[in-house]
Amino acid sequence: MAEPSNIEIPSPGKVIAICSAKGGIGKTLHTVNLAVALAKKNLNIAILDGDFQFGDVSLAMDVQPSFTIKDVIEEIDRLDSQDIKHYLASHSSGVSILPAPEKPEYAELVTSENLQKILTLLQQQHDYVVVDNGVGIQEQTVDIIEKADQILVLTNLEMTALKNTRMMLETLEKLGLRDKVRLIINRYNMESLIKSEDVASMFEIENEFYVPNNFKVASQSINLGIPIVTSHAKSDIAKAMFKIASSLTSDPIQPKPVDIDNQSKLGSRKKGKQRRKKWFSFKRKKGGDGK
Ligand SMILES: Nc1ncnc2c1ncn2[C@@H]1O[C@H](COP(=O)(O)OP(=O)(O)O)[C@@H](O)[C@H]1O
Ligand SMILES: [Mg+2]
Numbered sequence: 295m296a297e298p299s300n301i302e303i304p305s306p307g308k309v310i311a312i313c314s315a316k317g318g319i320g321k322t323l324h325t326v327n328l329a330v331a332l333a334k335k336n337l338n339i340a341i342l343d344g345d346f347q348f349g350d351v352s353l354a355m356d357v358q359p360s361f362t363i364k365d366v367i368e369e370i371d372r373l374d375s376q377d378i379k380h381y382l383a384s385h386s387s388g389v390s391i392l393p394a395p396e397k398p399e400y401a402e403l404v405t406s407e408n409l410q411k412i413l414t415l416l417q418q419q420h421d422y423v424v425v426d427n428g429v430g431i432q433e434q435t436v437d438i439i440e441k442a443d444q445i446l447v448l449t450n451l452e453m454t455a456l457k458n459t460r461m462m463l464e465t466l467e468k469l470g471l472r473d474k475v476r477l478i479i480n481r482y483n484m485e486s487l488i489k490s491e492d493v494a495s496m497f498e499i500e501n502e503f504y505v506p507n508n509f510k511v512a513s514q515s516i517n518l519g520i521p522i523v524t525s526h527a528k529s530d531i532a533k534a535m536f537k538i539a540s541s542l543t544s545d546p547i548q549p550k551p552v553d554i555d556n557q558s559k560l561g562s563r564k565k566g567k568q569r570r571k572k573w574f575s576f577k578r579k580k581g582g583d584g585k
Pocket of ligand 1: 314316317318319320321322323324428480481490506507508509510514521530
């Protein structure tokens, strides 16, 4: 009889997907700062730049990468989780980065299968994988948010952002992913006709996060490529980032219990997949929005 193995298999890291229905809302700023805030808790953190056409995480962190996800994909069949480390750029905070390809046309190389494998390899090496997504919900975003433990949806108080965020939340509901979502109201104290405190009830959500508006600190950080939680650790934005990071680690959204009704859990996962397939095929056929 085989001896029981003493080798402990570490549990895979958690995936945090940062999304927004509009561009320019603050996804990259949040990705970078939440990743560095998590790294300051002595956790092993990777960022996947999931804005595969126009990713700018490397720029926002002032790193000059030697490799991108395109190089990983070219070797994907030969790689294990040790090998992938070689392709990651490292930031002085300890955060590792898998950058987006250097040209938008390479984005289509990131297939569903590649993405699943890359995320799994990154999870094997890190406590958290923070993913900066492209705008809205594209097929690659669906692969990522499906694998994510938590989905952070960012909005601000502009009417167009709120309208599109509502549609995004409705879509996430249709995809059966709504229970993983936390809303971040970025620039919550910006001048606006809509009050930030009304947004949660408008969307019927709870446990939302609020991040203040601080143009000077935010633009300086993006332009210099230094995360706010490093350069302005005592600023109002940094405090909000530390608070979100703590909440992610101390109060993670728990997956629904598996054992009580294993069959129905598997059943609902299958149903979720079928729903997603249906949604995308409908979208392709009609050129519509899947309603
Ligand atoms: N809380 C904030 N206060 C002030 N400016 C912000 C804030 N969050 C983001 N910004 C600014 O908004 C712009 C877009 O942010 P970015 O993270 O690049 O957005 P995205 O990745 O969603 O396109 C940047 O110039 C950034 O400095
Ligand atoms: Mg961005």
